[in-house]
Amino acid sequence: MRQWSVDEVKRRLQSFTANQGFNHWLSPRLLEADEHGAVLEASVREDMTQHHGFVHGGCVSALADMAAAWAGALASGLDVVTSNFSLHFVAPAVGEAIVARARVLRAGRSVVTVDVQVFSRSPDKDEKLCAAGITSIAVVSRPAPT
Amino acid sequence: MRQWSVDEVKRRLQSFTANQGFNHWLSPRLLEADEHGAVLEASVREDMTQHHGFVHGGCVSALADMAAAWAGALASGLDVVTSNFSLHFVAPAVGEAIVARARVLRAGRSVVTVDVQVFSRSPDKDEKLCAAGITSIAVVSRPAPT
Amino acid sequence: MRQWSVDEVKRRLQSFTANQGFNHWLSPRLLEADEHGAVLEASVREDMTQHHGFVHGGCVSALADMAAAWAGALASGLDVVTSNFSLHFVAPAVGEAIVARARVLRAGRSVVTVDVQVFSRSPDKDEKLCAAGITSIAVVSRPAPT
Amino acid sequence: MRQWSVDEVKRRLQSFTANQGFNHWLSPRLLEADEHGAVLEASVREDMTQHHGFVHGGCVSALADMAAAWAGALASGLDVVTSNFSLHFVAPAVGEAIVARARVLRAGRSVVTVDVQVFSRSPDKDEKLCAAGITSIAVVSRPAPT
Numbered sequence: 001m002r003q004w005s006v007d008e009v010k011r012r013l014q015s016f017t018a019n020q021g022f023n024h025w026l027s028p029r030l031l032e033a034d035e036h037g038a039v040l041e042a043s044v045r046e047d048m049t050q051h052h053g054f055v056h057g058g059c060v061s062a063l064a065d066m067a068a069a070w071a072g073a074l075a076s077g078l079d080v081v082t083s084n085f086s087l088h089f090v091a092p093a094v095g096e097a098i099v100a101r102a103r104v105l106r107a108g109r110s111v112v113t114v115d116v117q118v119f120s121r122s123p124d125k126d127e128k129l130c131a132a133g134i135t136s137i138a139v140v141s142r143p144a145p146t
Numbered sequence: 147m148r149q150w151s152v153d154e155v156k157r158r159l160q161s162f163t164a165n166q167g168f169n170h171w172l173s174p175r176l177l178e179a180d181e182h183g184a185v186l187e188a189s190v191r192e193d194m195t196q197h198h199g200f201v202h203g204g205c206v207s208a209l210a211d212m213a214a215a216w217a218g219a220l221a222s223g224l225d226v227v228t229s230n231f232s233l234h235f236v237a238p239a240v241g242e243a244i245v246a247r248a249r250v251l252r253a254g255r256s257v258v259t260v261d262v263q264v265f266s267r268s269p270d271k272d273e274k275l276c277a278a279g280i281t282s283i284a285v286v287s288r289p290a291p292t
Numbered sequence: 293m294r295q296w297s298v299d300e301v302k303r304r305l306q307s308f309t310a311n312q313g314f315n316h317w318l319s320p321r322l323l324e325a326d327e328h329g330a331v332l333e334a335s336v337r338e339d340m341t342q343h344h345g346f347v348h349g350g351c352v353s354a355l356a357d358m359a360a361a362w363a364g365a366l367a368s369g370l371d372v373v374t375s376n377f378s379l380h381f382v383a384p385a386v387g388e389a390i391v392a393r394a395r396v397l398r399a400g401r402s403v404v405t406v407d408v409q410v411f412s413r414s415p416d417k418d419e420k421l422c423a424a425g426i427t428s429i430a431v432v433s434r435p436a437p438t
Numbered sequence: 439m440r441q442w443s444v445d446e447v448k449r450r451l452q453s454f455t456a457n458q459g460f461n462h463w464l465s466p467r468l469l470e471a472d473e474h475g476a477v478l479e480a481s482v483r484e485d486m487t488q489h490h491g492f493v494h495g496g497c498v499s500a501l502a503d504m505a506a507a508w509a510g511a512l513a514s515g516l517d518v519v520t521s522n523f524s525l526h527f528v529a530p531a532v533g534e535a536i537v538a539r540a541r542v543l544r545a546g547r548s549v550v551t552v553d554v555q556v557f558s559r560s561p562d563k564d565e566k567l568c569a570a571g572i573t574s575i576a577v578v579s580r581p582a583p584t
Contacts, residue, residue, distance in 0.1 A: 016197055020195075020196070020197055021192055021193055021194060021195035021196060021197075021202065022193060022194050022195060022196060022202035022204060022205055023196070023197070023202070024193070025193045025194075026204070046167055047167050047168060047170070047171045048167060048168050048171075049166075049167035049168060050166070050167060050168060050169070051162055051166055051167075051169070052227075056167065056168035056169075056208070057208075057211050057215075057227075057228045058168060058172070058204070058205075058207065058208025058209075058211050058212065059168055059204075059208070061204065061207050061208065061211065061231075062202070062203075062204025062205070062207065062208060063204075065203050065204050065207065066204065069203075081198075081203075081235070082203045082235055083234070083235060083403065083428065084232065084233060084234035084235060084279075084376065084426075084428055085207075085232070085233060086230065086231070086232040086233075086378055086524035086571075086572060087230060087231060087232075088229070088230035088543075088551050088572050088574060089227070089228055089229060089230060090543055090544035090546070090551050091544065105526075105528055105567065105570050106528040106529065106567065108528070110402060111375065111430075113526050113528050113570065115553075115570065129543060129544065132543050132551065132553065132572060133230075133524075133572055134376075134524060134526050134570060134571055134572055136375065136376055136428065136526060138403075229549065229574065230522065230572075230574055232378035232425075232426060232524055234397075234405050234426050234428060236397055236398035236400070236405050237398065251380075251382055251421065251424050252382040252383065252421065254382070256548060257521065257576075259380050259382050259424065261407075261424065275397060275398065278397050278405065278407065278426060279378075279426055280378060280380050280424060280425055280426055280522075282380060282521065282522055282574065284549075308489055312487075312488070312489055313484055313485055313486060313487035313488060313489075313494065314485060314486050314487060314488060314494035314496060314497055315488065315489070315494070316485070317485045317486075318496070338459055339459050339460060339462070339463045340459060340460050340463075341458075341459035341460060342458070342459060342460060342461065343454055343458055343459075343461070344519075348459065348460035348461070348500070349500075349503050349507075349519075349520045350460060350464070350496070350497075350499065350500025350501075350503050350504065351460055351496075351500070353496065353499050353500065353503065353523075354494070354495075354496025354497070354499065354500060355496075357495050357496050357499065358496065361495075373490075373495075373527070374495045374527055375526070375527060376524065376525060376526035376527060376571075377499075377524070377525060378522065378523070378524040378525075379522060379523060379524075380521070380522035381519070381520055381521060381522060425522075
């Protein structure tokens with residue numbers, strides 16, 4: 001039983017980004033969202049980089065995790081937490097933004113399995129795959145504290 | 147062939163934390179470090195939390211990734227990048243700090259395999275396991291840009 | 293609520309090994325088993341090898357999966373299925389047997405998180421780590437078909 | 439530098455299936471193979487099942503691993519070994535066959551990253567996703583023993 005519609009989940013994400021701790025710090029923009037997945041984009045800032053000047057793997061994985069979790073929330077209409085994820089880095093993340101594309105593979109009652117890919121976007125809008133993985137998102141049945 | 151001693155790797159980590167992008171943002175403290183692994187601790191701040199008030203999984207995984215990568219650098223004496231990691235969340239991360247314990251399972255020439263566990267530490271210094279995983283750290287043979 | 297005691301879970305495993313499909317094919321021996329984990333050993337046969345003469349990764353991962361699943365059944369006292377696992381291979385598996393050591397990291401109501409390591413054992417009883425990983429075992433609440 | 443063409447890799451796989459240890463036991467058929475990936479199919483037998491009558495996760499993961507490794511060999515033209523993999527099970531594998539579809543995400547010099555999905559195929563040829571994951575295949579530069 002859904003607690004929230006797709007539109008309500010989108011509003012929650014936008015509210016978290018505007019007001020809430022780490023979501024505000026990373027400030028992902030919601031490019032696409034429906035019951036099948038979510039696409040989030042974050043602008044690259046200097047405080048997201050590592051010692052080679054690339055986006056730090058920790059930020060790449062954080063955006064991947066967020067996109068997967070939001071895909072789980074959109075698919076279930078319920079509060080979710082990440083149960084586990086695996087992420088493989090295939091190229092340095094450079095450019096002006098990173099974009100995480102999360103796609104629901106299966107929405108079960110207690111777990112949503114989500115495929116996720118992260119791309120880096122150059123100033124001339126070319127996208128290049130920089131990480132790919134798979135995530136289990138646990139559905140939390142009771143309403144979350146607002 | 148090592149490029150840096152354990153002490154030199156430790157100095158690099160401390161320099162990154164003082165001066166460098168995302169490492170400075172997360173500001174991990176190096177509690178232990180030798181050729182067999184590394185223990186990093188980060189104080190919990192409001193901008194690291196998610197919507198339940200716990201430390202965001204993205205910050206837990208970022209610290210896990212850093213500890214694993216530093217374990218790879220300590221074991222190899224060379225520059226490294228994370229190739230891939232899997233992380234399972236087992237309890238909410240709450241408290242005043244999170245502590246990542248990374249232990250080298252095998253140091254190969256091109257890959258260091260690292261086991262990592264993240265604990266949350268309460269103000270009365272109790273530690274509780276909040277995440278556990280495994281990581282492949284790729285050894286980059288040539289000197290990194292400083 | 294447990295359905296089976298530790299001893300009953302052990303008897304189920306031994307019955308599966310004696311009579312049941314792939315469990316019979318792999319024929320693991322139960323070396324240790326309690327609520328904290330399980331140790332399974334399988335003799336190496338020619339039909340378990342790959343093209344270098346090592347034990348095939350598929351057999352290493354199958355034994356790892358079995359040990360993790362049995363650890364989940366022992367910890368929960370209920371029927372279980374593997375939800376997901378990650379396995380990193382660190383050395384070729386050679387010798388007369390492979391031994392999987394699964395240790396429960398956390399036993400939740402719906403998921404048991406299990407750390408697993410696989411060792412190869414030489415004829416003179418030396419053990420060498422050949423793979424390590426982490427597994428989520430899903431607890432199936434209703435009795436399984438016998 | 440490739441050691442084998444795509445056709446030579448295909449012949450090697452078919453030779454392994456005909457003659458070699460665990461490959462012969464599982465006996466995958468090669469449905470598709472080029473530099474971008476491989477599709478392998480294995481008939482379901484009673485000795486591949488678990489206690490609910492489904493295909494054992496160990497066999498699902500073994501076929502996933504084989505397909506990913508062959509994708510790595512096809513992409514590189516060199517001998518390969520699996521470095522690590524993560525597999526998420528999303529539905530029971532039932533039916534007359536299981537089909538693993540491995541797709542190369544990136545072919546690096548030392549590692550090929552491969553996305554893999556396993557489907558179960560019913561007698562009326564419907565396919566259903568039963569597992570999905572991601573794999574790092576390590577390229578072994580020197581010729582393998584034949």
